[in-house]
Amino acid sequence: MSPAGTPGPVEAARFEDLLATLEKTIAELAGGTAPLEELVAAHQRAVRILAEAQSRLDELKARADQIAQSLKDG
Secondary structure (H helix, E strand, C coil): CCCCCCCCHHHHHHHHHHHHHHHHHHHHHHHCCCCHHHHHHHHHHHHHHHHHHHHHHHHHHHHHHHHHHHHHHC
């Protein structure tokens, strides 16, 4: 994390990788040509990735709100 409390390039890259993985998984599901077991596994993977992405977004929003508040106060 950078000194200002904002995510650095590594954290941002991880989030981007997470989104890329989610997009790939959703594409697998949308194709619908894989065997049922693979589709179920892809769906479960997508649910886990989505939950992680939401958690990271919530953290980033809290950081942004904190920074915005400190700028107002400062």
